[in-house]
Amino acid sequence: MADKVLMKGNEALAEAAMCAGCRHFFGYPITPQTEISAYLSKHMPKVGGTFLQAESEVAAINMVLGAAAAGVRVMTSSSSPGISLKSEGISYIAGCDLPAVIVNVQRGGPGLGGIQPSQADYYQATRGLGHGDFHMIVLAPSTVQEVIDLTFEAFDLADLYRMPVLMLSDGILGQMMEPASFPEGTGRTLPEKDWAVTGTQGKRKKNIVNSLYLQPDELERKVMERYERYDAIKKTEQKCERFMMDDAEYVVVAYGASARVAKNAIVAARAEGMKVGMIRPITLWPFPVDAIREATEQAKAFLTVELSMGQMIDDVRLACECKKPVHLCNRTGGMIVKPQEVLAKLKEISGGAK
Amino acid sequence: MLEAKKITVFAGHYGSGKSNLAVNYAFWLKQQGKETTLLDLDIVNPYFRSKDSEKELGEAGIRVIASEFANSNVDVPALPPAAYSMFTADGHYSVVDLGGDDRGSLALGRFSEMLAAADTYEMLLVINQFRPDTATPEGVLEVVREIEDACHVKFTGIANNTNLGAMTEKSHVLDSVAYAKAVSDLIGLPVVMTAYRADLGELDVPHPFPITLTTKAIWSI
Numbered sequence: 001m002a003d004k005v006l007m008k009g010n011e012a013l014a015e016a017a018m019c020a021g022c023r024h025f026f027g028y029p030i031t032p033q034t035e036i037s038a039y040l041s042k043h044m045p046k047v048g049g050t051f052l053q054a055e056s057e058v059a060a061i062n063m064v065l066g067a068a069a070a071g072v073r074v075m076t077s078s079s080s081p082g083i084s085l086k087s088e089g090i091s092y093i094a095g096c097d098l099p100a101v102i103v104n105v106q107r108g109g110p111g112l113g114g115i116q117p118s119q120a121d122y123y124q125a126t127r128g129l130g131h132g133d134f135h136m137i138v139l140a141p142s143t144v145q146e147v148i149d150l151t152f153e154a155f156d157l158a159d160l161y162r163m164p165v166l167m168l169s170d171g172i173l174g175q176m177m178e179p180a181s182f183p184e185g186t187g188r189t190l191p192e193k194d195w196a197v198t199g200t201q202g203k204r205k206k207n208i209v210n211s212l213y214l215q216p217d218e219l220e221r222k223v224m225e226r227y228e229r230y231d232a233i234k235k236t237e238q239k240c241e242r243f244m245m246d247d248a249e250y251v252v253v254a255y256g257a258s259a260r261v262a263k264n265a266i267v268a269a270r271a272e273g274m275k276v277g278m279i280r281p282i283t284l285w286p287f288p289v290d291a292i293r294e295a296t297e298q299a300k301a302f303l304t305v306e307l308s309m310g311q312m313i314d315d316v317r318l319a320c321e322c323k324k325p326v327h328l329c330n331r332t333g334g335m336i337v338k339p340q341e342v343l344a345k346l347k348e349i350s351g352g353a354k
Numbered sequence: 355m356l357e358a359k360k361i362t363v364f365a366g367h368y369g370s371g372k373s374n375l376a377v378n379y380a381f382w383l384k385q386q387g388k389e390t391t392l393l394d395l396d397i398v399n400p401y402f403r404s405k406d407s408e409k410e411l412g413e414a415g416i417r418v419i420a421s422e423f424a425n426s427n428v429d430v431p432a433l434p435p436a437a438y439s440m441f442t443a444d445g446h447y448s449v450v451d452l453g454g455d456d457r458g459s460l461a462l463g464r465f466s467e468m469l470a471a472a473d474t475y476e477m478l479l480v481i482n483q484f485r486p487d488t489a490t491p492e493g494v495l496e497v498v499r500e501i502e503d504a505c506h507v508k509f510t511g512i513a514n515n516t517n518l519g520a521m522t523e524k525s526h527v528l529d530s531v532a533y534a535k536a537v538s539d540l541i542g543l544p545v546v547m548t549a550y551r552a553d554l555g556e557l558d559v560p561h562p563f564p565i566t567l568t569t570k571a572i573w574s575i
Binding site for chain 1: 368369399400401402427429458482484485486489517518519520521571572573574575
């Protein structure tokens with residue numbers, strides 16, 4: 001492959017998964033995610049991998065569970081309503097401590113909603129995405145290059161922490177085209193999958209993959225162990241981009257596609273003399289609490305830019321402990337917030353251009 | 355420059371730049387004084403399609419025909435009934451923008467017999483060396499076979515649209531001439547157009563077709 005290629009976000013994600021060693025994909029088509037399935041249906045067989053279109057999202061996610069239990073890198077992808085269908089299986093995967101990558105190319109909701117881009121699944125993604133006490137690592141790319149880099153990262157993090165990782169994309173990132181290149185790998189050393197159910201050949205004790213615990217104290221212990229792992233992840237895996245933050249008095253917080261909009265608004269605001277910067281969360285769970293906390297002192301106010309009715313805004317309020325006002329600039333239902341709207345909001349909260 | 359045919363279809367690999375080329379070609383036809391219609395027959399892309407340029411095309415006096423469900427939340431691969439007017443509208447020149455690959459080209463199958471009877475059509479194969487699946491002539495050949503099987507219409511020429519999006523440089527276009535020639539040699543069709551962003555300046559390439567990007571990034575001011 002040439003140094004740089006021109007790819008759609010969805011295709012890039014699919015290719016990156018294959019480059020990261022994923023040879024098993026189970027899914028069910030849905031707009032605006034379909035290019036991932038379409039790309040893998042064509043390319044997986046060429047490398048001896050498995051592409052399977054299941055009879056439903058529920059079937060697909062349970063196939064993911066099975067493949068993950070056997071120790072292989074496995075992925076499924078869907079868009080908002082399809083992710084809701086997968087939520088039961090995702091909870092089981094978390095309960096079984098299995099590594100898997102799940103992709104949500106978000107569209108408008110609730111219900112069947114619409115097929116236009118959205119970020120309204122933030123709560124669902126960051127609050128566990130299923131029943132029971134658990135978290136998933138949630139990664140939010142903002143460019144096609146970052147889609148590729150974070151897909152590699154997603155598989156590594158899943159293996160490293162033995163947990164499901166969610167790639168939270170959206171219709172814009174999935175459908176847009178940008179030049180990008182593919183790295184060789186992440187260079188991380190990962191633990192041996194000695195827990196995988198691959199047959200004992202009579203040589204070792206049986207491995208068991210299970211999420212059912214017969215005694216409540218045993219289940220409590222398991223959940224608490226998992227939360228110790230979550231605490232470690234919160235300490236080490238928070239990731240964000242700081243943009244024009246040095247002297248920023250007004251701090252925009254935006255991720256994914258809306259961060260692209262916000263960036264242009266910030267450049268325009270700076271041209272008018274306003275001291276505006278952005279913290280762009282790359283991990284939504286763990287949320288970059290440290291970066292927000294650090295910025296709270298210098299900030300006069302925060303502004304979240306979201307393609308939802310305002311969901312991440314709660315995490316910003318929690319992170320800054322409500323010490324500074326947190327405003328919202330948003331559109332929803334598949335409508336895209338314009339940079340001009342963000343700029344107007346910035347002027348409004350700062351009391352006008354300086 | 356190629357001679358304008360009554361019907362010009364832009365087809366090819368997904369993401370090779372068909373919509374952008376089709377819109378630019380429609381503007382070019384109109385500038386030649388032809389009554390022009392753009393048909394958005396893309397049944398694959400939910401958004402980022404030639405219908406996005408409907409306003410600018412309309413202002414230039416170019417008729418746009420697209421599925422009434424395009425750019426809405428109705429996720430159905432519907433074709434606009436008015437598409438048949440490409441065979442009936444006297445004196446009109448029609449530019450057809452197809453969806454990518456075999457999946458997208460399927461939509462043209464409905465019109466394959468009428469196209470064959472019309473005998474004045476052109477179906478251009480849009481190629482881009484920076485798309486991984488069409489980076490080699492062999493890759494292009496695979497796409498050609500899939501598309502022709504799906505829509506039962508044969509390609510008549512090649513439109514080289516090699517680009518790296520916003521990062522496209524002159525050298526990319528100049529270097530792609532050899533690639534387009536190799537594709538031409540393998541599939542036995544002439545290169546009738548080398549498209550490149552007009553702001554790159556004048557380039558010494560076969561059948562130059564300078565274009566402007568019609569789809570504006572929705573996140574920019």
